[in-house]
Amino acid sequence: MKLKKLLFAAVTLPALFFVAFIIADALLPLPMTELKPTQTILAQNGVPMWRFADSNGIWRYPITLDDVPDYYLQALLTYEDRHFYQHAGIDFLAILRAAYQNITNRKIVSGGSTISMQVARIIDPHQRTIIGKFRQLFRALQLEWHYSKAEILTLYINRAPYGGMIEGIGAASWSYLGKAPSELTRSEAALFAVIPQAPSRLRPDRYPDKAQKARDKVLARLQTYQVWSAEVIAQVKQEEVWIYPRKTPRLAPLLSRRLSQSYPAKSIIRSTIDEPLQYALEDMALNWKNQLLPKSSLAILVVDHTDMTVKGYVGSVDFRDASRLGQVDMIKSYRSPGSTLKPFLYGLALNDGMIHSESLLQDVPRISSQYRPKNFDTDYHGPVSVSDALQRSLNLPAVQLMELYGATRFTSQLNSIGLELSSLENQPNISYILGGVSVRMDQLVSAYGAFARQGNVAPLRFTLDEPLLDKRLINKGSAWVIRQILALQPVPMLKQSNNPIVPLAWKTGTSYGYRDAWAIGINPRYLIGIWVGRPDGTPVVGQYGTLSAVPILQQVNSILLNKQRSLNRDLPTDPKPESVRVANICWPTGQELDSSDENCHRQKRAWIVNDMIPPTLEQLHMLKNNLYRSGTITIWINKRGLRVNADCVGATKKEIALWPIELEGWILAKETRQTLIPPTDLSCPALGDNQSFPLLITGIRANEVLRALPNQAQITMTLNSQGGNGTRWWFLDGNLMTETISNTAFTVTLNVNDKGRHDLLLLDESGQIDRIYFHIQ
Known part of the structure; x- marks a missing residue:
């Protein structure tokens, strides 16, 4: 009967215990969700750049069992839990042995906690009481019920305390040793196996002697159980425990914050940043800091345009400098781009066949609207080519x-490839091309990739998980030509060819009021973005792209080229596409003519894309004025060369190429309409011959020297005009003074302190120009 009762109890009690455990497990689930996440941002080589701790300041670096050496797991399990794979969370023999040792020695000699019990205490902390111990045992059983041995061991190596605010061997290895846990030596593995027993007392950076004694205890245990050979243990014992002072990862802070916000659920974010390059760029920025004006900052962005991965990211001159708003990321801030959008306009126009590289453009005063910008040098240059206008950044x-x-078309094209142009009212207008709009540096640099990627644009890639998504902006030929112009590469002479490795191509920009100084560069492998200015948008007089940003661009370019040489890596090439050829074109028509043709006033060697050779462009306001249109006109002349009607005796046809009338004040005398169009033979005049009289300034002579009367601070002169047509616009030193109708006189008052040469320019409604220089003494 007793035997039956014993058998019944032996079966019933475990069953009841199991049922009770299942009920308790359902009512008191494991508090795994209470583990607060942390984030670590890695460089491309796996080195932590920045870490974001949890709300308690704890930093963890999650790893897997494959990320640690086998000998670390051997040391850990031998010292902490030799029967880890045999028990179900509780090692009763170990508990009894520990109790006996502690009682007989009258002090705590060893503990009986298994790995599972230690994980239980980590995820559900409790007081060191009998109730607390039972709670720990219950949690250990829960862990074994819900998780595999590998999962429990993974929890331990990621949650074990290592002193201060460090949890897990991943964070400990990077914090104490500055390397990945996979690179631990046997000595370091033995040390890291024992530190969690007393993390504050055994910190190797503070107490190396205590840490070494604890490590040697692990080695003794490994020797006792013959896990490692005696030779290996003897060799390991010779290594001293000596740790460098801990260095918290502090690289690319603004990029790290950006990635953390983009991927909030990821604990480990591996960026595409080149760690040595990032250090070099941040050091360079700090060196430039003292050369900048107070409260000024800078930003540097480096992108490998072969795959659009971001390699360097400096969002401010000094993250810790509050006076310069160092925590404001200027790479993602909206700022005026100055002239940095000009290459896109020329590229799009080239793509559409509106221009070629040497098309004739007009650098003359504007009269057709209230928007009258000036060039940076406040001068006018008359006839200029596309390449010259872009290289000199003429407005x-x-x-x-x-x-x-x-x-509107220009804005929509750039918006379509991710370059958002933002203005106060978001109404596209012509001021956009001179910086009357806001852009972000990251989007601007991405768009510049079109000139290195055969016309394709792709968003920047901050992690390798982000796909490379190309979208076409312009054709290959147009992209190649614009890059050649920006690289100051001249059109080669006959039987010459361009170097397929294109040197640094770059474009500067300066916003209104000197608020932003830009330089965007394209070298054989990298896109480089540089911005200098005050984050609060305050003007900085004398700060402009060429002076402030280009030196930084050139220094970054040197660092990148030296890096290529040190890696012994070939530079990417950009050979001339088959769609591009060289042609001899002539001004003023812009067409392909022989140099002996009398309509070829000035011959240029031009890049031609897809065999499109468009004629010279007019100003928009002149397109409706047939009388003053440029291009080629057909006239009839007699034997004396005089202009006659087509039905006159002996009349022969003649084609004459005319310059745009706005350029009359800048071209040679032999190129003006007055010279090119012969006078009329009054005996047989051409029908509709209504050429206007030339426009002249009266009231002052060329190179006249003006002096004030004694005791007078001002000079007064009366100006008028002769000839010309319609409304007249008067400019003094590039600034519009007044507007007059027909031959109307007006008075000008000058200050005697404005000594030196002055430029007086008169422009009429037909586009005729007269220009006089005078001096004030």
């Missing part, structure tokens, strides 16, 4: 082209 030719291409 008025860009405005001429923007009017013809269309501001």
Whole structure:
């Protein structure tokens, strides 16, 4: 009967215990969700750049069992839980042995906690009481019920305390040793196996002697159980425990914050950043800091345009400098781009066949609207080519082209490839091309990739998980030509060819009021973005792209080229596409002519894309004025060379190429309409011959020297005009003074302190110009 009762109890009690455990497990689930997440941002080589701790300041670096050496797991399990794979969470023999040792020695000699019990205490902390111990045992059983041995062991190596605010061997290895846990030596593995027993007392950076004694205890245990050979243990014992002072990861802070916000659920984010390059760029920024004006900052962005991965990211000159708003990321801030949008306009116009590389543009005063910008040097240069206008960043030719291409069309094209142009009212207008809009550096640099990626644009890639998504902006030929122009590469002479490795191509920009100084560069492998200015948008007089940003661009370019040489890596090439050829074109028509043709006034060697050779562009306001249109006109002349009607005796046809009338004040005398168009033979005049009289300034002579009367601080002169047509616009030193109708006189008052040479320019409604220089003494 007793035997039956014993058998019944032996069966019933475990069953009841199991049922009770299942009920308790359902009522008191494991508090795994209470583990607070942390984030670590890695460089491409796996080195932590920045860490974001949890709300308690704890940092963890999650790893798997494959990320640690086998000998670390051997040391850990031998010292902490030899029967880890045999028990179900509780090792009763170990508990009894520990109790006996502690009682007989009258102090705590060893503990009986298994790995599972230690994980239980980590995820559900409790007081060191009898109730707390039972709670720990219950949690250990729960862990074994819900998780595999590998999962429990993974929890331990990621949650074990290592002193201070460090949890897990991943964070400990990077914090104490500055390397990945997979690179631990046997000595370091033995040390890291024992530190969690007393993390504050055994910190190797503070107490190396205590840490070494604890490590040697692990080695003794490994030798006792013959896990490692005696030779290996003897060799390991010779290594001293000596740790460098801990260095918290502090690299690319603004990029790290950006990635953390983009991927909030990821605990480990591996970026595409080149760690050595990032260090070099941040050091360089700090060196430039003292050369900048107070409260000024800078930003540097480096992108490998072969795959659009971000390799360097410096969002401010000094993250810790509050006076310079160092925590404001200027790479993702909206700022005026100055002239940095001009290459896109020329590229789009080239793509559409509106221009070629040497098309004739007009750098002359504007009269057709209230928007009258000036060049940076406040001067006018008359006839200029596309390449010259882009290289010199002239404003008025860009405005001429923007009017013809269309501001709305231009804006939508750039928006379509991710370059958002933002303004106060978001109404596209021609001022956009000169910086009357806001852009972000990351989007701007991405868009510049079109000139290195055969016309394709792809968003920047901050992690390798982000796909490379190309979208076409312009054709291959147009992209190649614009890059050649920006690289200051001349059109080769006959039987010459361009180097397929294109040197640094770059474009500067300066916003209104000197608020933003830009330089965007394209070298054989990298896109480089540089911005200098005050984050609060305050003007900085004398700060402009060439002076402030280009030196930084050139220094970054040197660092990148030296890096290529040190890696012994070939530079990417950009050979001339088959769609591009060289042609001899002539001004003023812009067409392909022989140099002996009398209509070829000036011959240029041009890049031609897809065999499109468009004629010279007019100003928008002149397209409706047939009387003053440029291009080629047909006239009839007699034997004396005089202009006659077509039905006159002996009349022969003649084609004459005319320059745009706005350029009359800048071209040679032999190129003007007055010279090119012969006078009329009054005996047989041409029908509709209504050429206007030339426009002249009266009231002052060329190179006249003006002096004030004694005791007078001002000089007064009366100006008028002769000839010309319609409304007249008067400019003094590039600034519009007044507007007059027909031959109307007006008075000008000058200050005697404005000594030196002055430029007086008169422009009429037909586009005729007269210009006089005078001096004040």
